[in-house]
Amino acid sequence: MGRLRKYSALARTSLEITFVYRAGFAVNMIGTIFYVVAMFYLWQTIFLGSPGALGGFTWPEMKAYLLVAFLLNSLLTWYSEWVMGSDIRDGIVAIDLARPIDIQASRFARAMGPVPFEFTSALAVGAIVAFVFGGIALPADPAHVGLFLISAVLATLIKFGIVYCVSMAAFWTTGTDGITVGRTAVQNIFSGALIPLVFFPDWLRSIAAVLPFQGLISTPALTYLGKLDGPTTALMLAVQAGWAVGLIVLGRLVWRRAVRAVTINGG
Amino acid sequence: MAARLRPARRLVYIYFRCLGQQMKAILAYEADFAILMFSAVLVQIVGFAFIWAIFQRIPSVNGWTFWQVVMMYALIFVTEGVGSLFFEGTWRVSYLVYSGQFDQVLLRPISPIVQVLAGAVGFNGLGNIVTGTVLIGISMANAPVEWTPGRLLMFAILLVSASTIRVAINLGSAASAFWVRSPWSMIPVFVHQLGDFAKYPITIYSIGVQALIVVAVPFAFISFFPTAYVFGVEAWSLAGLLTPLVAIYCMVMAVVVFRLGLRRYESTGH
Numbered sequence: 001m002g003r004l005r006k007y008s009a010l011a012r013t014s015l016e017i018t019f020v021y022r023a024g025f026a027v028n029m030i031g032t033i034f035y036v037v038a039m040f041y042l043w044q045t046i047f048l049g050s051p052g053a054l055g056g057f058t059w060p061e062m063k064a065y066l067l068v069a070f071l072l073n074s075l076l077t078w079y080s081e082w083v084m085g086s087d088i089r090d091g092i093v094a095i096d097l098a099r100p101i102d103i104q105a106s107r108f109a110r111a112m113g114p115v116p117f118e119f120t121s122a123l124a125v126g127a128i129v130a131f132v133f134g135g136i137a138l139p140a141d142p143a144h145v146g147l148f149l150i151s152a153v154l155a156t157l158i159k160f161g162i163v164y165c166v167s168m169a170a171f172w173t174t175g176t177d178g179i180t181v182g183r184t185a186v187q188n189i190f191s192g193a194l195i196p197l198v199f200f201p202d203w204l205r206s207i208a209a210v211l212p213f214q215g216l217i218s219t220p221a222l223t224y225l226g227k228l229d230g231p232t233t234a235l236m237l238a239v240q241a242g243w244a245v246g247l248i249v250l251g252r253l254v255w256r257r258a259v260r261a262v263t264i265n266g267g
Numbered sequence: 268m269a270a271r272l273r274p275a276r277r278l279v280y281i282y283f284r285c286l287g288q289q290m291k292a293i294l295a296y297e298a299d300f301a302i303l304m305f306s307a308v309l310v311q312i313v314g315f316a317f318i319w320a321i322f323q324r325i326p327s328v329n330g331w332t333f334w335q336v337v338m339m340y341a342l343i344f345v346t347e348g349v350g351s352l353f354f355e356g357t358w359r360v361s362y363l364v365y366s367g368q369f370d371q372v373l374l375r376p377i378s379p380i381v382q383v384l385a386g387a388v389g390f391n392g393l394g395n396i397v398t399g400t401v402l403i404g405i406s407m408a409n410a411p412v413e414w415t416p417g418r419l420l421m422f423a424i425l426l427v428s429a430s431t432i433r434v435a436i437n438l439g440s441a442a443s444a445f446w447v448r449s450p451w452s453m454i455p456v457f458v459h460q461l462g463d464f465a466k467y468p469i470t471i472y473s474i475g476v477q478a479l480i481v482v483a484v485p486f487a488f489i490s491f492f493p494t495a496y497v498f499g500v501e502a503w504s505l506a507g508l509l510t511p512l513v514a515i516y517c518m519v520m521a522v523v524v525f526r527l528g529l530r531r532y533e534s535t536g537h
Contacts, residue, residue, distance in 0.1 A: 027453050031460040037476075038463050045329045045471040046321065054324055175299040178391070182306030189313045199320045 006101055007109035014113030018079065025114075025121075028077055033125055036070045040133050055198045060137035061225055062196075067126045067136055068221040069193045072152060074122035076159050080111040084167035085176030097259070104164065104251055111160055137225065144226045147233060151220040154240040158215045161247025162187070168251075171258045192218030212247060215240040278381050285385035286353065293388050300390050307394025311344055314466075315402060331468040334409040335498050339490040340466050341402035345426070346433035346489050347462070348395030356386025357437040361444035361452040367535030380525055384438070412499050425493040425507065428514035432489050435514070439521035445528030458484055465490045488513045 018025055043066065047059040057065065084107055087093045096103055130136045139145050166183050170176050188194050190213035197208050197218050208214050219236045222228050228236060293300055318340060322333040350357075360383055363369040372382045407414065407422075436458060443454035461479065465486035469477050480486045488510045494500075496507025 023453055027456045030453070030457055031463075034460045034463045038467060041471045041473075041476070042328070042467050046325060049327070049329065050325055173298050173302060175303070178299060178302035178306045181391070182302065182309050185306065185309040185313045189316055194313070194317045195320050199324065201323070204316075 007105055010101075010106055010109040011113035014080075014110040015117060018114040018117060021079070024079065025077070028079070029074070029121060029125065032070065032074065033129075036066065036126075036129060039066055040129060044133065055196060056227070057196060057198075058137070060135065063130065063133060064136040064138075064225055065196060065221050067130055068148075068224050069217045070129075071119070071122045071126055072155055072217055072220060073193055074118050075115050075156055076111050076163065077114075077118060080114065081163045081167060081180055082176065083110065084164065085170040085180070088167065088170040089176060103255060104248070107164055108160055111163070112156075115156070139224055140226050144224060147237070148220055148224040151223045151237055151240060154237065154244050155216050155220050157244035158212055158240060158247060161244060161251060162212065164251040165247060165254055168254050168258045187213050187216065190214065191216040192221065196221075212243040215243050278378060281377050282381050282385045285382060286388060289356075289385065289388040293390060303389075303391040304394040307348070307391040308398050311341075311395065311398040311402070314340060314344075329468060329470050331470070334406040335494055335500075336467065337402055338406040338410075338494045338498070339468065341399040341406065342426075342429055342490040342493060343462055343466050343486075344395045345399030345403065346430045348392040348397075348399060349430040350433045350437050351389030351392030352396060353388075353392070354384045354434050354437065355389035355392070356383045357434075357441040358389075358455065359383075359386050360441040361447075361455070364444040364532060365448060369532060370534050373529075373532070379529060380438070380522060383441070383525075384434070407497070410498055412497065418497065422493075422497050425496065425510050428510040429489040429493055431514040432485060432510075432517045435517035435521040436484060436486070439517070439524050442521070442525040442528040445531045462486045462489070485513050485517065 040063065043062050044059070047054065047062065052058070054062075087096070093103075096106060099106075139148070162183070166179060167176070169179050173179065190208045190211050192208070192214060193216070197205055197214060200208065208218075215236075219240055223233055223236070315337065318333070318336055321328070322336075326332075328336065360369075363372065363386075372379050375382065412418065437455065440455040440458040441452075444452045447454060461484050464472065464476055464480050469480060469487050469491045472480075477487075481488075492503060492507040493510055494507075495503035496510075498504075
């Protein structure tokens with residue numbers, strides 16, 4: 001119990017920090033809102049021009065897809081990522097090393113702290129956008145909602161796994177912005193955040209299939225819409241779980257190597 | 268006339284000297300420089316892939332063809348690249364004002380605006396300029412218009428005007444720091460993100476959004492109107508010719524707003 005309290009305290013502090021720097025949070029949010037609104041207009045025009053389904057999506061389904069993507073992208077934002085990178089770069093990580101805590105678990109607690117706040121803000125914004133654009137498709141089967149929530153939790157674990165691994169690049173570089181931008185770009189295309197993966201040609205889709213990114217957006221969104229049949233859903237959730245575990249283990253392995261870089265540089 | 272020219276040339280000289288110092292500072296970190304450039308290129312490729320994937324399914328969006336949309340998209344990024352590579356300093360204004368470091372700027376016998384513009388270098392801009400230029404080149408080759416010397420010259424003028432509008436928007440919104448006293452003012456980021464709308468043809472938006480990016484913050488003159496002009500889209504191409512005038516207007520407004528802001532600056536510690 002005592003061990004859990006350490007980490008929940010870290011999560012709470014991290015949430016409080018988000019409240020203190022709410023201007024930064026708001027900027028980040030506003031940026032994504034403009035982007036989402038532009039996407040809604042673009043797809044609305046596309047569906048007006050070709051009524052019916054595109055790539056197997058109807059307009060209400062596409063709206064739901066865009067909103068799920070927006071919601072999941074809003075979790076574990078740049079702030080958590082930036083803190084991970086800059087703690088390493090500025091040497092603050094030395095303090096963490098001296099503490100009687102597990103580094104990865106403490107990073108996880110700190111990244112998860114603001115998630116409820118990020119989730120509710122994104123949900124509120126998403127609801128407004130959805131309302132303005134005439135509503136979204138709801139899951140046909142209540143079971144899809146449950147499966148979607150499981151998939152969304154796994155997506156968040158995968159995202160943490162990726163961000164944690166990538167943040168360790170800061171052991172070797174001085175700036176972290178470039179890496180964040182690059183990682184986001186790759187993630188946006190292969191996760192299906194920009195456009196459902198079904199719109200890609202086969203070769204691009206087969207690349208996406210072997211990468212962890214599709215578990216971030218595509219799998220949860222398709223689960224929500226009930227686009228996958230029973231066995232496929234089970235398989236995709238298992239793939240997500242596999243990536244979540246794999247990336248977290250990888251993070252621990254990389255950390256063990258990376259931390260040597262600290263001892264060398266820091267004397 | 269010569270007497271008027273000399274100070275202008277001196278300003279340009281000082282601008283490049285300041286910028287050169289910033290470049291040295293950044294090039295010292297080679298890995299960062301390479302990563303920043305490479306990620307900017309990645310972002311562009313991904314954006315292009317998105318547009319491409321859409322047009323695999325449909326022939327046109329609201330009458331706009333693939334290469335027209337690519338041109339609009341690329342113009343947004345090339346001008347953003349010009350803003351980052353040569354005029355990144357505008358993004359530092361709010362921190363300088365908040366921390367009182369703007370004192371340094373005012374103590375030097377050089378135009379504060381020139382110092383602000385040359386205050387930083389964003390090498391991600393180079394990645395944006397290179398990839399964006401390639402995309403613009405391919406779009407031009409695929410445009411169903413004849414590239415006469417006159418049209419090429421006009422396009423060059425439009426490019427310069429579009430970049431000027433971008434820098435003016437950055438400078439004008441950075442001046443908000445003199446009114447909003449916070450370590451980083453939200454307004455420049457907010458304004459910058461409005462540019463997201465101008466990546467796509469403005470005809471897809473409601474009248475409210477159109478007014479926002481045509482009149483309030485004229486991002487449409489960076490991407491949409493120049494594209495309509497070079498592709499000879501009748502309904503909009505005349506407005507494209509207004510781009511240089513809009514550029515002059517934006518720059519004058521930005522300088523006026525910045526100067527008004529300067530009068531409000533009172534350093535820290537009061």
